[in-house]
Amino acid sequence: MILSKLAGRPVLLAAGLFAALALPWMVYPPVALDIACWALFAAAVDLLLGFTGLLSFGHAAFWGGSAYCTGLIALHSGLPFPLAILGGAVFAAVLALPIGFLSVRLRGIYFAMVTLAFAQMVYFVANQWRDVTGGENGLQGIPRELFGVDLSDPFFFYYAGLPFVLFGLFAAWRIVRSPFGRVLVSIRDNPARARALGYPVDRYKLLAFVLSAALSGIAGGLFAISHGFASLQEVYWTTSGQAVMMVVLGGIGTLWGAAVGAALVVQLHDYLATAGFQEIGIVTGSIFIVVVLLFRRGIWGTARHFWGVRASRRSSGTPTPSTSEREAVKART
Template sequence: MILSRLAARPIPLVAGLLVALLLPWMIYPPVAMDIACWALFAAAVDLLLGFTGLLPFGHAAFWGGSAYVTGLIALHAGLPFPVAVLGGAAFAALLAVPIGYLSARLRGIYFAMVTLAFAQMVYFVANQWRGLTGGENGLQGVPRELFGVDLSDPFFFYYAGLPIILLGLFAVWRIVRSPFGRVLISIRDNPARAQALGYPVARYKLLAFVLSAGLTGLAGGLFAISHGFASLDEVYWTTSGQAVMMVVLGGIGTLWGGALGAALIVELGDYLATAGFQETGLITGAIFAVIVLAFRRGIWGTAQELLRARAARRAAGRTATAEAAPEPAPAESSGSPAGSRPT
């Protein structure tokens, strides 16, 4: 069944895979890996924002917490980096259980503020626990080893880490397209009705929160391995805001729009930093405002809406043409009239 659904959308799937495979050939490989990590982060945020109706402003705790744990495992255990990344993702999911339990019953701005408060608590712990996290200096010298092979070349590391990103994106897609995802959408649209139908709304929200945090941790751990360090910037609240901005730019509830938003913001930030422009937030903020005002559903969402409207107009035109076409006249019989006899 999964393969049949994938086969139903071969063009977007093949196009996305080609872009992912060719990305380090088109741009600087470390920037390509940053785009891949942020794309998974945005997809995980969209799982809550677009499909559950929860605005998470504290996901920096899971992104940064996983980055620190991944770095510690890679530094002190000497395990291959995929194992370290999975360890960081597991930590993020475990951290999300108490946070989600205390915040999943809230809605709207209250949910956003409570998750932000918890994220700031994680930031405070990371800053004060200098013996473990390095404080303001962070964790440095995180190795990129895969079964004894040093992947210091960012080009080769991109292809070593890309399967983790693709598996994470597939997991998000599978969650959204599953019956569990349909329940999340019903909770987003009308939580009271979902509760009346017998679904434990708070439990579904908690599970969605934990899954989103685990996938965020997967991206954050790989991001730390890619950069070779984990710093306080990863757990700061602006990291959560940047992920939300990527989702809004691409299109809330589109799932793949976040990847487009991540590519735009990361590539624009790298271009401005390379050009020596210091106030990158000024430009990205202005672009964000323009896109939000001009494309209410985001770039990807607006494109989908236009394509659907175009397809609907074509279908209506074909229907109108078929109804206006004259009916064919009945064929005349070439034989003799009934009852007549040849003379």
């Protein structure tokens, strides 16, 4: 079973890379880049929720704050867009330091509500500081320049921005599989025991919070450059809720599920908006309820669990029960 996992992991990574490269050939390129940005954002939220046990409703502050910062750098400095995105990610990480320092000592719904309150404070600042952020009009006309070359074609810009997403996803993957990530999982499962073993729990949570914010900043900055504007919607609390919904749909604590959830939600939004349907939230909410009720582990989590059960039965020599056998067992019980 271990050998099958080791053999299947490179195949899975290769399939994911191929899907990322082929995505703009299968869907409209701007939608493809939206899927990539939201996948990284959802993976950043999953790093905190699935592996640290902290549900944040305030990550819109880092996604949207980076979008504004990236837009301001690109508009007023003339730097290439990769440097503007990195500047936005640094801003998101710096912003996360005081927010995380005041929040990580709380747990459960209290942590979620405090992060939501901080995000709404960022929303208020962005709305009132009109001379810098543009207020309700937002920042418009954000350039896509790379060393003097204007990458206005969305197809080519997708491949110019894809390395940021791949780097962010790889960083999240390395974090959760490092000794640091294993400590985060132990804190999620039993913080009292982790503290008794000598780990500074609050410090680990703060570092995970800052890393998650930095990855969210990369995604938000790339999203702003892709669309050419940054608006108040990026820092509104519903943006955080949408990222959490993507994580739950795909599967909490899987990382791959973030990409699955992002692809499902973004594609559904694009399809309904193109069809002229106004109440998109009703459809996405209904799908969310169905998935939560029928697939408790999420779409990717359920598929991974099913595959793991079949692989373990094959390796142990236990035959997989047929449909008739399962029906017979139900009849006896």
